[in-house]
Structure formats: C-alpha cells, structure tokens
Amino acid sequence: MSFNIALTGLAAAQKDLDVTANNIANVNTTGFKESRAEFADVYASSVFSAGKTKNGDGVQTTMVAQQFHQGSLQFTNNSLDLAITGEGYFAMTDDISSQDLTYTRAGAFKLNQDNFMVDASGNFLQAFPVDSSTGDTTSVSLSTTDPVQIPDSSGSPRATENVFLSFNLDATADATGLDFDPTSNGTYNSSTSTTVYDSLGEPHILQYFFAKEEDAASGGSDNSWEVYATLDGKVIDPTTGAEQTTTPYSPITTLGFNSSGLPATTDGIANTNLTTFDEVTLENAAGGLSSMLDNGATFPDTGIEINWRDENNTSGRIPTQYSSGFEVKALDQDGSTVGRLAGVDIGTDGKLVASYSNGDSTYLGQVAMVRFPNSQGLSQVGDTSWKQSINSGEPVAGEAGSGTFGSINSSALEQSNTNLTNELVDLITAQRNYQANSRALEVNSTIQQSILQIR
DSSP states (O other), rough: HHHHHHHHHHHHHHHHHHHHHHHHHHOOOOTTEEEEEEEEOOOOOTTTOOOOOOOOOOOOEEEEOOOOOOOOOOOSSSBBBBBEESSEEEESSSSOOOOOOEEEEOOOOEEOTTTTTOOOOOOOOEOOOOOOOOOBBSOOGGGGGGEEEEOOSSSSOOOEEEEEEEEEEEEEEOOOOOOOTTOOOGGGGGEEEEEEETTTEEEEEEEEEEEOOOOGGGGGTTTTTEEEEEEEEEEBBBSSSSSSSSSSOOEEEEEOOOOOOOOOEEETTTOOOOOOOOOEEEETTTTGGGOOOOOOOOOOOTOOEEEEEEEOOTTOOOOOESSSSEEEEEEESOOOOOBBBOOOEEEEOOOEEEETTTSSSEEEEEEEEESSSSSSGGGEEETTTTEEOOOTTTOOOEOOTTTTBBBEEEEEOOOOOOOHHHHHHHHHHHHHHHHHHHHHHHHHHHHHHHHTTOO
C-alpha cells in the first residue's frame, strides 16, 4: 500500500510541476490566466474498518483552477488593441454567421482581408448593433451581435442645408452711395465667404456682402445694412434663389441694429427672436438655387437657411454693430464633401466610431461584453479562450462600464497575470515534493528487498 501512496504523491508533485511550468511558459501570453493545482487526500474506509488507525491512501488532484484576477496593462500604439479593466470577456466566433461563441481576455486584434476585426487565430470580435448617428445601443442580446467590420469606403456627401454666420459690422463705416456690384470693392463695406456643398459633394463658394444704407437724413435708415449673396460669383435673387440678371441687384435681406448695436429688425420688421436676426432662406423650392449648378447636382428643396448666429446659439456670438472693425465671430455650415476613412476610435464604453476626412463620424457598433456567475467553471479551449459550461452558468451580456462590467482600454493589452517570482518558488517546492515522494518509494523498495533476503 505504501508503494501506491508514494506513487500518488509522485503524480501530484508531477501535476504541480506541470501546472507551474505552464504558467511560466505563458508569462508573456496576452490575456493568459495562471492556474493553480488543488489537491485533496484520499481516504477510504468501510463500516468494518478501524477508522481510528486508518492512515489514508495518498493524494489526488481535485482541480486545476484558473485564477482570473486582473493582469497588468501594456500600452501600445495600435488603436485596435483592447484591454478590459475589471470583469468581463470579449465574445468571439470562428465564422461570420456563427453563433458558437468563445470568450477571451486577449485583445490583440487586427484587420483581416475583409476589414473585420479578428484575433491571431482569425476569430471575429462581436459587437452589439448601435444607431449610426447617436451611438445608442439598440440591443444587448448575444443573439443580435455581429462581427465588427471597419469600412474602407468613403463617407457619403451631404448637401448644405444651414449656414451659421455671426459678425460685427463697423458702426463708423460710411455708406458707399453706389449700387452693389460684387466685382467692385467700392460698392460694399465688408464681405466674407464660406464653402457650401451640393448633393454630389462638390464645393461652391457662397459669399456675403454687407453694404451700409444711407442715413435717415438722406432717405435711408440709421444703423441698417443691406446683405447681398453670390454663389460662385453669381448674385442670388432673394425671391427665387436663382441668379439675378438685372441691375440694380436686390439684397437678400436688410439687417437693422438698435442704438446699442444689437439686432433689432430684419427687412424693417422687428425680430421675432430678440437675441438675433430672423433667418433668411436662399430659395430652392422651384429649383432656383440649383439652377446655378451645371454638374447635375441639386441643393435641398428647402433651400439653404442662413442663421445669424453660431451653430450652438452661444450668447455673446450674436451679430453686432459696434464701433470697431469688421469681424467674423462664427462661420460654419452643415454640408460635407466625400470623405475618406481617417481613423477609428474605441471608447471606454466599447463604442467604435469611424472618422472621415470630411469631418463626419459614424458609430459602427459597441464591443460586446460578457460575464459569468462562475468564471472558474469555464472550459478551456486553447488560444487563451474559454467556452460556457454547466459549471460556469449562463453568459450575461452587457455594455462596458455598466453595472459590474469592466471598462475597455483602447491601445492597450492585458498581460498575463502570472507572477514569475511566485512561480519559481512553487517550482522549487514541487521539485522538493517530488524528491520526497521518490525517497519514500525508494525506502519502500529497500524494506521489501530486506524482507526478501531474510532466510
């Protein structure tokens, strides 16, 4: 019997050595979780045995338990490298249409030939669907996840619908007294321009001209300015939006300021919005504004609306007429040309955002996070991956950073949680255990040899 006891000790020591060696071998494996060999004594008895004198039957390995504590982070220059801080796993599939999920903490992702995010084994990273404009997650069910694909196509063009313009006009300026002519600087006081885009994304120059009216004594209106507009040098008709071909040209609007230099009237009528001028629309209902295009494109049917403020309607950025030089405070528009993919950002909540060279951004998805009631019950499948088992419980899906789920770090990798110092000490201990059990086996052999030599 003592032979068998010593043999179980040798087997246990060998198992301990194997586990320790595996931990040491994977000290640089991304997302690796160290294991610990757990042992229990073997004790067999019956109702007729002398329990008080039973010595036991050796040792057995009860479990090789992985330890899922956090590994340290290693920061990289690759934005597709992901690391989880806290609880959770990435969900992976080995095929685009597969629902056979594996789970991993190794976030060294890259793009394959079809621009899908995959790991070194070609498994596809899964993400929840989101609204492409707002990024709001539409479902957090694992059955609705899809592989993450980074588009290599261009961003679609968007025709300009709104222009945002704010400025200061010089109150000390004198009226020109001349009919407006966009080709003659002496017929207006100030001008500025912005680029607008048609439905095909082609840029056009929309220029604004400000001409101070004659004062009241000369039949004009104090603190009043006529505003003219041209598209690619063609004067815009304020009624139809088409090109004006007869002179004198008509302004698209007239802006009046009060004695404090603040917006007061639009086209001689008190503003409905007391903080700025009423909006002016460059008409396109009958294709007026679009008639000046020669490339087959159009502007929106609603035309282009000029808003006399900045895009955020910030107080302090309203048009003014102060005794200082002409100054543009805000000038922007909401159209865009064709854009090329400029980069991909991944937030701590796992949302993936594609940025384009035209300034557009599109949400692509949200990296799926999964946790289990009992992580140590997961089944290892290799490649630093696990699968669900009866002991692990059902997977619970959710968003990174919500509830008990950890956050996601882009441009970072979770290193192995193996403590090399501890493993080397365990290696020495396992070796001593093996030597001790070998000695016990040797002593048993010596004793039996002595018995056999008795005459």
